Amino acid sequence: MARNRPVAEILAPRLLNTFLLVGFSALIAIPISFGFGIAAAVKRDSFFDIASSALIIMAMAIPEFVIATILILIFSIFLRILPAVSIISGNDTVIQILANAALPIGVLSIVMIAHIMRVMRTSMIDILDSDFIKVGTFRGLSFSRLVFRHALPSALPPALNVTAMSLASLLGGVVVIERVFNYPGLGTLTLQAIHDRDMPVVQATVIIFTATYVGLGMLADFASSLADPSLRRIRV
Structure with missing residues (x-):
């Protein structure tokens, strides 16, 4: 029991909100990152490659809460088109949640x-x-066939590994982002439970974070073994 309520009852809606946040972020990020990564490699040393590499370094160097603050300044204060605070109720539909959570996503x-x-x-x-x-x-294969039929399958395993690890790390970063935008997810609940010294809730959230991280790591290894041509079984 926690706060005179079952822990599962407290966690369920927050867990759903966090998974929606991370899930839609992944749906946006994975296709873009794979497509742009392939394009940057194919057009190596071009303006697109140099510009995208510079933006990547900036995004990796700047802390998440700083990026969040910049987006709030641009879209919430200057342009006034997106809410700075994610106000979500239990009766909101997925579309309403996405509209209110556009900035954290x-x-x-x-x-x-x-x-x-x-x-x-x-x-x-x-x-x-x-x-x-x-x-x-030298054998005259088309460049597109070489890229998508031969090079891409061999390049996928490292990308799949980092994708799974990025998803796992999002669960750590989501604590900060949810706090910045006051998003009612698992991260906000964890911080509030730590402040209230609500140990059952803290223990439950830690177990969820840990199990998700381990599960994604195992999924990454399995997906890499399937995608790696050198590890596939040769059938006669």
């Missing part, structure tokens, strides 16, 4: 894109410079 997406795109670009460049890609070029 944007912050988490930016952080995730920076990490995944950097690894995707580096991995693709390494594969494109490998010998078997050069052999394919």
